[in-house]
Amino acid sequence: MSEHVWIAGGEVICGIGMDLAACLEAFEKMQPGMGAMQHLRSVHANTFPVVEVKADNDTLAAMAGMPAHWSRTALLSMIAARGAWESTGLGAVANYRVGLVSANTVGGMDKTEQFMEAFLHDAAGGRLREVVHHECGSITELVADALGIRHHVSTISTACSSGANALMYGARMIRSGMLDVVIAGGTDSLTRFTLNGFNTLMILDQQKCRPFDDTRTGLNLGEGAGYVVLVSDRLAEKVQPWCKLSGFANANDAYHQTASSPDGTGNSMAMRGALDMAGLQPADVDYINLHGTGTQNNDSSEGLAIMRLFEPTYPPVSSTKSFTGHTLGASGGIEAVFAAYALQQGIIYPNAQFTTPMKELPFTPATAFSRGNALRHVMSNSFGFGGNCSSLVFSK
Amino acid sequence: MEKLMADLKTQIIQQLNLQEVKPEDIGNDQPLFKEGLGLDSIDALELIVLLQQYHNIRIANPEDGPNIFYSVRTMAEFITAEKAKQG
Amino acid sequence: MKAFIQGTGSISAQDSNVFPATIRAYEGNRLPVADPDYKQWIDIKQIRRMGRVIKMGVGASHISLQDAGLTQPDAIIMGTAYGCLADTGVFLNKLVTQREDMLTPTAFIQSTHNTVGGQIALMLGCHAYNNTFVHGAFSLENALQDGLLLLRENPSHQVLAGAVDEITDYSHSILSRFGLYKQAATGALLQSGTPGTMAGEGAAFFVLAGERNERSQAELTGVEMLYKPASPEETAAQLRSFLQRHGLQPADVDLLVTGRNGDAKGDAYYNTVENSLFAGRPVAAFKHFCGEYPTAAAFGMWMVVKALQAQQVAGEAMVKGRAPAQLKRVLIWNHQHTTHHSFILLSAC
Numbered sequence: 001m002s003e004h005v006w007i008a009g010g011e012v013i014c015g016i017g018m019d020l021a022a023c024l025e026a027f028e029k030m031q032p033g034m035g036a037m038q039h040l041r042s043v044h045a046n047t048f049p050v051v052e053v054k055a056d057n058d059t060l061a062a063m064a065g066m067p068a069h070w071s072r073t074a075l076l077s078m079i080a081a082r083g084a085w086e087s088t089g090l091g092a093v094a095n096y097r098v099g100l101v102s103a104n105t106v107g108g109m110d111k112t113e114q115f116m117e118a119f120l121h122d123a124a125g126g127r128l129r130e131v132v133h134h135e136c137g138s139i140t141e142l143v144a145d146a147l148g149i150r151h152h153v154s155t156i157s158t159a160c161s162s163g164a165n166a167l168m169y170g171a172r173m174i175r176s177g178m179l180d181v182v183i184a185g186g187t188d189s190l191t192r193f194t195l196n197g198f199n200t201l202m203i204l205d206q207q208k209c210r211p212f213d214d215t216r217t218g219l220n221l222g223e224g225a226g227y228v229v230l231v232s233d234r235l236a237e238k239v240q241p242w243c244k245l246s247g248f249a250n251a252n253d254a255y256h257q258t259a260s261s262p263d264g265t266g267n268s269m270a271m272r273g274a275l276d277m278a279g280l281q282p283a284d285v286d287y288i289n290l291h292g293t294g295t296q297n298n299d300s301s302e303g304l305a306i307m308r309l310f311e312p313t314y315p316p317v318s319s320t321k322s323f324t325g326h327t328l329g330a331s332g333g334i335e336a337v338f339a340a341y342a343l344q345q346g347i348i349y350p351n352a353q354f355t356t357p358m359k360e361l362p363f364t365p366a367t368a369f370s371r372g373n374a375l376r377h378v379m380s381n382s383f384g385f386g387g388n389c390s391s392l393v394f395s396k
Numbered sequence: 397m398e399k400l401m402a403d404l405k406t407q408i409i410q411q412l413n414l415q416e417v418k419p420e421d422i423g424n425d426q427p428l429f430k431e432g433l434g435l436d437s438i439d440a441l442e443l444i445v446l447l448q449q450y451h452n453i454r455i456a457n458p459e460d461g462p463n464i465f466y467s468v469r470t471m472a473e474f475i476t477a478e479k480a481k482q483g
Numbered sequence: 484m485k486a487f488i489q490g491t492g493s494i495s496a497q498d499s500n501v502f503p504a505t506i507r508a509y510e511g512n513r514l515p516v517a518d519p520d521y522k523q524w525i526d527i528k529q530i531r532r533m534g535r536v537i538k539m540g541v542g543a544s545h546i547s548l549q550d551a552g553l554t555q556p557d558a559i560i561m562g563t564a565y566g567c568l569a570d571t572g573v574f575l576n577k578l579v580t581q582r583e584d585m586l587t588p589t590a591f592i593q594s595t596h597n598t599v600g601g602q603i604a605l606m607l608g609c610h611a612y613n614n615t616f617v618h619g620a621f622s623l624e625n626a627l628q629d630g631l632l633l634l635r636e637n638p639s640h641q642v643l644a645g646a647v648d649e650i651t652d653y654s655h656s657i658l659s660r661f662g663l664y665k666q667a668a669t670g671a672l673l674q675s676g677t678p679g680t681m682a683g684e685g686a687a688f689f690v691l692a693g694e695r696n697e698r699s700q701a702e703l704t705g706v707e708m709l710y711k712p713a714s715p716e717e718t719a720a721q722l723r724s725f726l727q728r729h730g731l732q733p734a735d736v737d738l739l740v741t742g743r744n745g746d747a748k749g750d751a752y753y754n755t756v757e758n759s760l761f762a763g764r765p766v767a768a769f770k771h772f773c774g775e776y777p778t779a780a781a782f783g784m785w786m787v788v789k790a791l792q793a794q795q796v797a798g799e800a801m802v803k804g805r806a807p808a809q810l811k812r813v814l815i816w817n818h819q820h821t822t823h824h825s826f827i828l829l830s831a832c
Contacts, residue, residue: 043583105595116575123656131657135564136596137618150710154625155618157566157596165614172632176484193574196583197591200441202458252604252613257592259437269610385592386601388613413531434528441588448585
């Protein structure tokens with residue numbers, strides 16, 4: 001049993017950096033990662049800016065020490081998961097009861113969509129190797145096997161809130177004493193399936209996205225992976241934890257299959273639930289890492305929910321998706337790493353591409369990177385399709 | 397125009413998978429959204445695809461949707477006007 | 484951690500209303516769900532935007548909620564290995580054949596794995612905790628475990644937990660190429676002694692409560708997963724210690740229900756461990772009723788809950804020995820490809 005759950009370390013790989021240190025440099029130098037797609041083939045290549053990880057699969061495979069025919073989703077996951085483990089200084093996986101809880105939205109779809117081209121011509125066509133890791137869970141197992149993790153392996157898929165839910169499940173298992181350590185987070189790579197899927201919903205921006213800006217017109221898709229390493233009280237004494245995961249909550253908007261309710265019911269419930277678990281009041285939160293995708297609907301619902309919950313004083317807020325794009329299944333994990341690290345370091349990230357305040361909100365996002373902030377508690381939001389709303393609170 | 401509206405009804409039923417609705421159940425001037433047929437924002441997106449697929453017309457701005465898709469007649473009028481522009 | 488099962492619901496290749504008095508037999512390499520009339524649970528206006536797997540999940544969840552006398556669960560947690568295959572297939576097909584042009588939003592939205600759980604919540608207007616596990620043959624077990632962890636925090640709550648998976652022509656065609664299936668008859672499947680099994684699909688849901696009351700039908704005493712054991716010996720050792728953690732020996736288990744599916748190699752594995760831990764004990768199976776799919780254990784669990792209530796096991800379910808006269812403790816042990824093992828311990832209550 002463990003009363004608290006601690007963040008012993010973390011790592012990310014995304015379109016603004018191959019690791020956390022590189023991402024921080026990008027934030028500090030105001031260098032968002034949007035550009036024309038270089039690695040994914042698509043007829044929309046010159047229409048929608050995306051935030052690809054700046055490396056091809058061969059390069060990622062070399063970094064991961066894994067075969068180049070792996071799904072890009074698995075390669076990204078391997079790099080970040082192993083990086084997260086190594087950042088803790090815990091030593092050998094075999095010495096602990098370790099779990100891997102990973103999240104993704106479309107599994108090995110990058111390979112499947114290639115397979116389908118041949119298969120649709122001829123049912124005996126296409127290489128089976130391209131679909132053997134199609135399932136979401138298979139991607140997680142490639143990484144678990146490579147890291148030698150056997151005690152617990154699971155995969156969650158709740159659209160954009162997936163990564164945050166992975167942290168919650170991992171935390172519960174540690175609290176109950178089932179596991180000592182959980183690598184928790186998510187991964188997703190850019191695919192034609194996802195790009196075209198979002199295009200049918202007409203929520204992609206043809207420019208760089210403008211989260212929480214009144215003129216926003218949509219999101220940019222990104223890709224990447226991000227994991228934190230959760231540990232028990234007993235293990236926290238042996239390492240230098242960044243902070244505690246002090247609160248979390250998962251609520252459902254139950255409004256529409258894809259759109260958020262105008263008043264952000266699910267969002268509010270998730271934020272309030274996370275604060276309640278942490279035993280905190282809204283005024284205790286010193287920074288919110290927004291879900292902030294840049295769509296009309298999300299930012300307005302999230303903004304209104306924050307307004308009502310936090311009034312009359314609002315903490316600094318920003319959307320790191322203004323740099324990384326929306327990394328879908330990875331976003332909850334990547335942003336958990338950003339939020340926990342920000343807390344430890346006193347950092348507030350900037351919200352890029354912001355010029356015009358949203359008319360309905362009494363607050364605006366932070367536009368400059370800053371260090372030396374006195375942060376006691378940081379919140380990270382992840383709201384997704386299917387009404388799945390999740391909120392995490394990290395505390396010193 | 398009558399034939400176009402009749403065709404549109406069949407296309408709408410098919411595209412939106414409206415089970416147990418027949419073309420004669422949809423009035424020419426019946427509001428398609430909210431009351432009437434009770435369609436929602438996803439259906440609006442489907443109708444945008446319908447215009448492309450069956451009538452070769454692309455709508456760039458989904459915000460024009462509510463006006464164009466108000467009823468079968470407004471859809472037909474829009475299509476007729478666009479085709480005239482295309483020459 | 485344990486919970487009480489207040490209600491169950493199943494949509495499968497069997498007719499839940501008459502099973503096990505009447506058992507449907509199949510020939511071929513797949514056992515399809517005979518779709519019930521989904522309109523009894525789903526409004527005609529919503530049904531149009533629901534793929535088959537969503538309808539199965541919604542239907543089974545409604546049956547279980549009704550069985551439990553519950554309208555609003557405190558959490559909705561589900562598992563699916565394959566997700567929404569039909570719509571994924573439709574969208575992929577259009578993606579390729581239409582070269583990324585004129586694609587339809589409905590197929591995309593319905594393809595996402597959490598659509599079933601989201602739709603259940605939407606129809607109930609349920610704002611509570613909502614999660615979806617997508618981990619192959621551990622999807623159901625993780626959903627149950629997540630439910631147990633929530634009930635540990637809130638014992639007065641009731642959690643809806645379940646799983647669903649479907650077969651589509653594309654998926655069956657592709658999975659067949661992996662050599663998983665064979666032509667057989669369900670009546671003789673488990674004695675076939677050759678490689679391969681028959682594919683299945685279905686949904687089963689359970690209402691789990693932290694506290695026992697007069698509606699409680701059975702007790703979910705424990706659930707565990709074992710990933711890639713090195714040998715049947717390791718599996719046997721883990722099974723034994725799982726039982727020990729609940730104060731039990733193998734001899735205390737009145738009935739062992741295994742996931743035998745007619746595949747010679749997989750079934751031989753069950754045999755090896757049965758002979759070491761459960762020699763001479765009664766053993767039953769369920770995949771000749773529902774087919775093989777990653778979340779088939781949900782059907783097995785539904786079958787066992789019904790058996791515990793009736794204090795009776797169908798003769799056709801037995802593969803070794805005779806149906807026990809008394810059912811207090813039933814252990815379901817299921818594996819997929821010998822790499823993913825789950826132990827689900829159920830007790831009468």
